Amino acid sequence: CFAPFLCLRPPQIRVKPDRTGVVTDGVKHSMNPFCEIAVEEAVKLKEKKLVKEVVAVSCGPQQVQETIRTALAMGADRGIHVEVSGKDYETLGPLQVSKIFAALAKKEQADLIILGKQAIDDDCNQTGQMTAALLDWPQGTFASEVTLEADKLKVVREIDGGLETIKIKLPAVVTADLRLNTPRYATLPNIMKAKKKKIVNVKPADLGVDVSSRLEVLKVDEPPQRQSGVKVETVHDLVEKLKEAGRI
Amino acid sequence: MFPACRYSLQARRCVGALKAVQAEHVAPQVCSTRSSSSTLSRITTHYSVYPRDKDPRWEGVEMERFADEADVVIVGGGPAGLSAAIRLKQLANQHEKELRVCVVEKASQIGAHTLSGACLEPTALSELIPDWKERGAPLNTPVTEDKFSILTEKYRIPVPILPGLPMNNHGNYLVRLGHFVRWLGEQAEELGVELYPGYAASEVLFHEDGSVKGIATNDVGIAKDGSPKDVFERGMELHAKVTLFGEGCHGHLAKQLYKQFNLRGNCEPQTYAIGLKELWVIDEKKWCPGRTEHSVGWPLNRNTYGGSFLYHLNEGEPLVALGFVVGLDYTNPYLSPFREFQRWKHHPSIMSTLEGGNRIAYGARALNEGGFQSIPKLTFPGGMLIGCSPGFMNVPKIKGTHTAMKSGMLAAESAFSKITDENLQSETAGLYIPEYEEAFKKSWIWKELYSVRNIRPSFHNYFGLYGGMVYTGIFYWILRGKEPWTLKHNGLDADQLKPAKDCTPIEYPKPDGKISFDLLSSVALSGTNHEHDQPPHLTLKDDSVPVAQNLAIYDGPEQRFCPAGVYEYVPLETGDGMRLQINAQNCVHCKTCDIKDPSQNINWVVPEGSGGPAYNGFSMIV
Numbered sequence: 001c002f003a004p005f006l007c008l009r010p011p012q013i014r015v016k017p018d019r020t021g022v023v024t025d026g027v028k029h030s031m032n033p034f035c036e037i038a039v040e041e042a043v044k045l046k047e048k049k050l051v052k053e054v055v056a057v058s059c060g061p062q063q064v065q066e067t068i069r070t071a072l073a074m075g076a077d078r079g080i081h082v083e084v085s086g087k088d089y090e091t092l093g094p095l096q097v098s099k100i101f102a103a104l105a106k107k108e109q110a111d112l113i114i115l116g117k118q119a120i121d122d123d124c125n126q127t128g129q130m131t132a133a134l135l136d137w138p139q140g141t142f143a144s145e146v147t148l149e150a151d152k153l154k155v156v157r158e159i160d161g162g163l164e165t166i167k168i169k170l171p172a173v174v175t176a177d178l179r180l181n182t183p184r185y186a187t188l189p190n191i192m193k194a195k196k197k198k199i200v201n202v203k204p205a206d207l208g209v210d211v212s213s214r215l216e217v218l219k220v221d222e223p224p225q226r227q228s229g230v231k232v233e234t235v236h237d238l239v240e241k242l243k244e245a246g247r248i
Numbered sequence: 249m250f251p252a253c254r255y256s257l258q259a260r261r262c263v264g265a266l267k268a269v270q271a272e273h274v275a276p277q278v279c280s281t282r283s284s285s286s287t288l289s290r291i292t293t294h295y296s297v298y299p300r301d302k303d304p305r306w307e308g309v310e311m312e313r314f315a316d317e318a319d320v321v322i323v324g325g326g327p328a329g330l331s332a333a334i335r336l337k338q339l340a341n342q343h344e345k346e347l348r349v350c351v352v353e354k355a356s357q358i359g360a361h362t363l364s365g366a367c368l369e370p371t372a373l374s375e376l377i378p379d380w381k382e383r384g385a386p387l388n389t390p391v392t393e394d395k396f397s398i399l400t401e402k403y404r405i406p407v408p409i410l411p412g413l414p415m416n417n418h419g420n421y422l423v424r425l426g427h428f429v430r431w432l433g434e435q436a437e438e439l440g441v442e443l444y445p446g447y448a449a450s451e452v453l454f455h456e457d458g459s460v461k462g463i464a465t466n467d468v469g470i471a472k473d474g475s476p477k478d479v480f481e482r483g484m485e486l487h488a489k490v491t492l493f494g495e496g497c498h499g500h501l502a503k504q505l506y507k508q509f510n511l512r513g514n515c516e517p518q519t520y521a522i523g524l525k526e527l528w529v530i531d532e533k534k535w536c537p538g539r540t541e542h543s544v545g546w547p548l549n550r551n552t553y554g555g556s557f558l559y560h561l562n563e564g565e566p567l568v569a570l571g572f573v574v575g576l577d578y579t580n581p582y583l584s585p586f587r588e589f590q591r592w593k594h595h596p597s598i599m600s601t602l603e604g605g606n607r608i609a610y611g612a613r614a615l616n617e618g619g620f621q622s623i624p625k626l627t628f629p630g631g632m633l634i635g636c637s638p639g640f641m642n643v644p645k646i647k648g649t650h651t652a653m654k655s656g657m658l659a660a661e662s663a664f665s666k667i668t669d670e671n672l673q674s675e676t677a678g679l680y681i682p683e684y685e686e687a688f689k690k691s692w693i694w695k696e697l698y699s700v701r702n703i704r705p706s707f708h709n710y711f712g713l714y715g716g717m718v719y720t721g722i723f724y725w726i727l728r729g730k731e732p733w734t735l736k737h738n739g740l741d742a743d744q745l746k747p748a749k750d751c752t753p754i755e756y757p758k759p760d761g762k763i764s765f766d767l768l769s770s771v772a773l774s775g776t777n778h779e780h781d782q783p784p785h786l787t788l789k790d791d792s793v794p795v796a797q798n799l800a801i802y803d804g805p806e807q808r809f810c811p812a813g814v815y816e817y818v819p820l821e822t823g824d825g826m827r828l829q830i831n832a833q834n835c836v837h838c839k840t841c842d843i844k845d846p847s848q849n850i851n852w853v854v855p856e857g858s859g860g861p862a863y864n865g866f867s868m869i870v
Contacts, residue, residue, distance in 0.1 A: 014608060182478065182479060184481075185468040185469060185481055187468070187481050187484065188444060188465050188483070189316070189484045191444065
């Protein structure tokens with residue numbers, strides 16, 4: 001069972017002075033909340049003895065190892081760190097990541113890939129779906145419940161209209177949504193034990209994946225400053241102000 | 249590239265909020281509109297005030313803790329703790345001995361709770377790691393210009409900094425202390441120190457003979473009302489031959505240890521100040537990297553100790569670190585250190601630097617000012633105190649990092665010889681190491697603190713600031729502290745407040761949103777956050793005291809001295825009277841409330857690890 005996850009930065013960020021991106025130096029990288037839920041689900045499946053092994057995967061620079069350790073402390077058996085750093089890391093997007101996951105899934109002969117539905121830094125919501133397409137595997141996205149029934153997976157999906165239940169054949173890709181579970185804390189004794197678990201380093205080239213981006217970021221801007229509002233005393237004033245602003 | 253947009257911030261908050269809703273034990277909000285029952289109207293729910301062994305909700309919950317052994321456990325991954333860890337491993341490698349050194353730190357990463365000016369004197373660093381430059385220590389800004397002034401409302405009176413005066417900064421570096429601490433952490437890890445950020449030491453453990461056995465880290469998964477959640481897990485016990493406590497200014501475990509071992513029997517109570525700091529990116533034309541400015545005077549009156557700093561950093565962009573320090577022995581309960589800071593920025597000489605600039609960070613922390621007179625006993629069976637926790641700040645220099653580091657190194661050296669002594673016969677299970685205190689008294693820290701011991705207390709005279717400066721000029725500059733007397737402090741900071749009726753409220757100007765700002769937007773810039781569904785870690789010994797005493801007599805000074813807006817007196821829903829609302833999530837771990845509360849009713853305990861501010865390269869400690 002694969003639990004790939006993303007490592008990302010907390011919300012307090014600034015745009016770099018040259019407008020090419022955000023300042024990441026010194027900012028703590030932590031596990032994407034939806035991916036935490038994915039790791040928790042994978043560990044739960046192992047505890048129910050439905051899967052034999054949970055492998056935690058992450059792509060990125062050296063700091064990513066700490067986050068893999070957290071996944072190991074939550075219960076994953078071993079980790080794979082796909083080294084991507086520098087410029088490559090800045091332009092790493094869902095397409096490249098899904099190619100990496102697809103290659104790894106074939107190499108490791110995984111039966112199930114669980115990841116978070118989207119990363120909260122880019123909100124793309126694409127990696128899971130692209131990975132399934134590259135592998136030609138079925139996908140159960142926005143999962144709020146996952147049950148193994150023989151060689152099929154019953155997935156309850158959170159969709160706009162409500163909840164949709166589907167049955168998909170294994171091997172499959174599942175993306176975790178918020179209500180799938182509540183992730184456990186990575187306690188200190190588990191972090192210490194996790195130090196003994198193996199993390200293997202791999203490069204994208206070793207997997208035959210080209211991580212060059214086909215996207216070019218033209219510029220990154222902060223959102224426009226919110227204008228302060230005006231309080232009005234009566235409805236009449238409101239109508240006047242709206243007329244003044246040319247809204248009515 | 250990933251857009252820096254509010255979207256993600258909102259998404260994250262949404263995730264947090266939804267998680268709260270789906271949590272099984274939905275803790276009722278303290279400011280609920282339901283009629284009050286005895287548990288709902290409780291402010292404090294922490295188990296340190298309401299023990300769990302008497303709490304029916306905890307019946308049957310597994311309370312056993314996993315325990316592990318190390319040679320030395322260090323509480324606090326700051327300059328003192330990390331210097332001690334590095335020194336221990338250096339000695340171990342030198343003498344080819346195995347030594348397990350574990351550091352626990354409440355911040356989610358090393359350096360994230362560090363906040364300081366900071367102007368670093370590199371003496372201790374050069375002793376610890378002589379090749380710090382080659383190893384890439386982030387000391388990028390040597391001091392090039394040093395200015396000291398007395399401010400009046402409109403003018404700036406420059407004061408010459410003669411060589412020999414403590415505020416002379418020649419040879420020092422302006423640093424972002426959080427980055428420096430992070431670098432120290434990397435050096436420590438390279439040497440084999442086990443660093444565990446995100447795990448707070450919440451309890452001291454004792455052997456049967458009363459000596460310190462080690463510490464236990466915080467439990468996780470306790471709901472806001474004090475009941476256990478599904479994900480409840482006990483913290484872990486780390487046992488050690490000796491435990492070093494480097495929690496920084498006014499540590500909560502140190503507070504217990506002072507009582508337990510009567511460490512403060514022979515010294516004066518510690519006195520403190522609060523330091524507030526901001527990082528600004530300013531107009532390049534106004535940027536002079538290496539310029540160091542300090543001021544005293546306006547906006548504080550002559551009897552309120554305090555002053556400002558403004559440092560131009562050389563870190564790639566035109567950054568300045570600026571801040572304001574207010575002595576916590578102030579007497580007027582209407583004083584708000586935060587608003588004094590905001591007001592000070594409007595002084596013409598400061599505004600000229602900041603105009604056109606952008607504020608990017610904010611933080612606050614208490615610092616110790618007691619100096620020589622307030623140094624407690626530093627060692628007790630099983631443990632030692634290092635760094636700003638016992639307090640070695642050189643107040644006139646406003647530097648404590650070099651002394652903190654040196655104290656860590658001295659503790660490490662004495663601990664190492666004791667632990668590796670094969671013929672050791674200790675009377676207590678936890679090692680008692682008086683050699684640390686002896687080495688401390690022979691060190692340059694002692695000499696340095698002794699020579700400046702009378703400067704801070706010299707402010708307690710009718711002329712306040714001016715009396716102090718005259719004293720410093722005469723006795724320090726000429727006599728270098730060799731005068732035979734030692735002045736006393738005024739007693740506990742918490743006892744200094746005068747009743748509100750005897751004081752005049754201070755009219756602070758409204759923040760203009762460009763130079764000065766309101767409290768909540770400032771707190772947002774500290775990046776502080778806590779798991780919201782946990783008992784408030786600002787615990788009250790008695791829930792009724794805030795309204796009955798703090799509000800009634802002192803008009804609720806905690807509303808003003810807290811730099812993060814944690815304490816708010818809000819009207820009761822019933823309309824008659826007020827109640828105290830504690831917004832524990834805002835807390836930036838500055839410890840000011842624990843220090844200044846006139847009723848000494850507030851007891852700051854450590855929240856779940858990883859919670860707290862997220863200072864990035866802040867120099868107050870960040």
